Amino acid sequence: MNEDQLRLLYRQVILDHSQHPHHHGTLADGSHEKEMENPTCGDVITVQVKLSPDGQQIADIAFNGSGCTISQASASMMTDVVQGKTVQEARDAVYLFSQMITGKETTKEMDDVLGDASLLAGVRAFPARIKCATLAWKALDQALPGFPEKE
Amino acid sequence: MAKLSPINKTDFPMWQGADAVPDAVYLDSAATAQKPQAVIDALVHYYTRQNANVHRGVYTLAEQATEAYENARQTVADFIHAEDTANIIFTRGTTESLNWIAQSWGGTHIQAGDEIIITIMEHHSNLVPWQQLALRTGAKLRYVDIDDQGLLDMPAYRAMLSARTKIVAVTQVSNVLGTINPIQEIGQLAHAAGAILVVDGAQSAPHMPVDVQALGADFFAFSGHKMLGPTGIGVLYGKMALLEAMPPIEFGGEMISKVEKFQTTWADIPWRFEGGTPNIAGAIGLAAAIRYLQAIGLDKIRDHERALTTYALDQLKAIPGLTIYGPQDAARRGGVIAFTLNGVHPHDLATVLDTQQVAVRAGHHCAQPLMQRLGVVATARASFYLYNGQADVDRLVAAVNEAKEFFQQ
Numbered sequence: 407m408n409e410d411q412l413r414l415l416y417r418q419v420i421l422d423h424s425q426h427p428h429h430h431g432t433l434a435d436g437s438h439e440k441e442m443e444n445p446t447c448g449d450v451i452t453v454q455v456k457l458s459p460d461g462q463q464i465a466d467i468a469f470n471g472s473g474c475t476i477s478q479a480s481a482s483m484m485t486d487v488v489q490g491k492t493v494q495e496a497r498d499a500v501y502l503f504s505q506m507i508t509g510k511e512t513t514k515e516m517d518d519v520l521g522d523a524s525l526l527a528g529v530r531a532f533p534a535r536i537k538c539a540t541l542a543w544k545a546l547d548q549a550l551p552g553f554p555e556k557e
Numbered sequence: 558m559a560k561l562s563p564i565n566k567t568d569f570p571m572w573q574g575a576d577a578v579p580d581a582v583y584l585d586s587a588a589t590a591q592k593p594q595a596v597i598d599a600l601v602h603y604y605t606r607q608n609a610n611v612h613r614g615v616y617t618l619a620e621q622a623t624e625a626y627e628n629a630r631q632t633v634a635d636f637i638h639a640e641d642t643a644n645i646i647f648t649r650g651t652t653e654s655l656n657w658i659a660q661s662w663g664g665t666h667i668q669a670g671d672e673i674i675i676t677i678m679e680h681h682s683n684l685v686p687w688q689q690l691a692l693r694t695g696a697k698l699r700y701v702d703i704d705d706q707g708l709l710d711m712p713a714y715r716a717m718l719s720a721r722t723k724i725v726a727v728t729q730v731s732n733v734l735g736t737i738n739p740i741q742e743i744g745q746l747a748h749a750a751g752a753i754l755v756v757d758g759a760q761s762a763p764h765m766p767v768d769v770q771a772l773g774a775d776f777f778a779f780s781g782h783k784m785l786g787p788t789g790i791g792v793l794y795g796k797m798a799l800l801e802a803m804p805p806i807e808f809g810g811e812m813i814s815k816v817e818k819f820q821t822t823w824a825d826i827p828w829r830f831e832g833g834t835p836n837i838a839g840a841i842g843l844a845a846a847i848r849y850l851q852a853i854g855l856d857k858i859r860d861h862e863r864a865l866t867t868y869a870l871d872q873l874k875a876i877p878g879l880t881i882y883g884p885q886d887a888a889r890r891g892g893v894i895a896f897t898l899n900g901v902h903p904h905d906l907a908t909v910l911d912t913q914q915v916a917v918r919a920g921h922h923c924a925q926p927l928m929q930r931l932g933v934v935a936t937a938r939a940s941f942y943l944y945n946g947q948a949d950v951d952r953l954v955a956a957v958n959e960a961k962e963f964f965q966q
Binding site: 409411412415416421446447448449450472473474475476532534535538 | 902903904905908909911912919920921925928934935963964
């Protein structure tokens with residue numbers, strides 16, 4: 407681990423998202439939400455979505471809570487990625503993000519779908535921080551309808 | 558002031574050898590301690606020259622293993638000044654020790670309406686067992702608060718005690734604040750009210766002389782791995798009258814005297830609490846760790862850590878925007894310093910420190926109610942042991958300053 411990896415982890419875009427997160431706040435008319443805790447540090451994040459009247463599309467999204475640079479930036483980037491997407495497209499993005507963070511390489515599909523969020527690939531070099539990066543995405547996945555409830 | 562040098566750092570293989578990172582700074586001994594070669598050698602010796610099950614075989618090797626295991630019990634008894642080896646039960650660690658007290662003694666002596674007093678600074682392992690016991694029995698769980706210095710509110714504790722109080726459970730040293738609690742006084746007050754005193758010694762036994770009888774502890778729990786010993790071994794000390802009133806927790810081999818088809822009589826104390834093959838190597842490794850600590854002297858270790866903590870407090874206080882939790886006077890605290898830095902989340906701080914080869918803990922330290930009381934979600938925490946020196950603190954301070962710069966650019 408060295409300075410270069412640190413610069414890669416905390417790129418300016420990531421710091422910007424963290425300091426000025428997009429879609430931060432609450433929705434007055436959200437239709438689905440999920441609160442999730444990062445058990446390693448106690449950070450709590452809440453993701454709210456408002457689905458279109460037909461229930462197919464994410465019409466609006468917001469997240470709330472405080473946390474580290476990585477979790478805040480990742481949440482902000484996630485909201486940018488899935489705003490306006492269908493439920494299935496959002497789920498696919500969650501899957502791609504998880505594959506990117508835990509895998510070895512970033513594919514062109516990941517780059518295309520995830521946009522800014524693909525810059526979080528640097529988290530790979532810091533396994534202890536993967537949970538910070540995936541927190542908001544997991545919360546979105548569970549907030550959306552059709553998430554398999556545990557027996 | 559002469560530089561505070563580490564004690565016997567060369568005895569620790571973590572920093573020795575071609576593939577080691579000799580300048581790695583380890584400041585997380587409150588989580589687990591590094592191991593000296595003497596402890597590793599004792600484990601290897603047992604597995605290569607003494608390995609047999611205990612209290613079973615009639616052959617020489619089994620006799621030797623049994624002797625080594627029971628000698629370890631004697632070493633532990635002497636270490637904490639227990640009345641006798643019978644007062645020493647080997648467990649998996651502090652968590653198991655405390656759970657057994659809550660389940661067995663608590664489960665047979667606590668009723669609805671009784672009160673259990675703990676403190677807001679307890680580690681989850683000395684909190685959740687009592688919380689769950691209270692929920693199961695209908696007893697009331699009460700918390701002693703802390704003041705702005707991170708010291709227990711003793712007047713509030715005194716006022717809380719009554720004939721309803723059955724258990725007072727408290728940590729000797731806080732794993733977050735570092736606070737050293739006045740155990741003797743807490744125990745005298747508890748006993749005057751007719752309650753028993755349970756002491757969590759996980760953060761004290763490794764770092765300072767402990768005399769369970771002088772402390773007035775009815776139960777005392779600690780772990781091997783935080784005091785240079787192996788993981789998976791710990792100790793439950795209990796006063797004989799209390800152990801006699803405790804049903805065994807786990808049933809099986811070794812803990813019985815006679816088994817018939819429909820009833821069983823128990824082995825003597827302490828063996829009736831040690832069902833199944835115990836952690837023989839762990840006990841032997843723990844005894845080696847204790848002998849190692851005793852050869853240096855627990856007083857000397859405490860003095861070293863106190864001087865190092867004084868130095869670290871002074872250095873850290875000088876960093877603008879840094880908040881230190883707990884007593885500001887090293888005389889009242891162990892070598893544990895929890896802190897936060899304005900505008901930098903503890904996780905981000907710990908990651909930057911990690912890139913400088915400085916290992917600190919970041920998180921809630923298994924003390925979430927305390928975190929809520931302090932008004933923080935998480936903190937960073939540096940903790941010291943004998944192998945740390947002034948150079949480690951300097952590296953910590955330099956790395957914190959670097960992190961500050963990094964995130965404020």
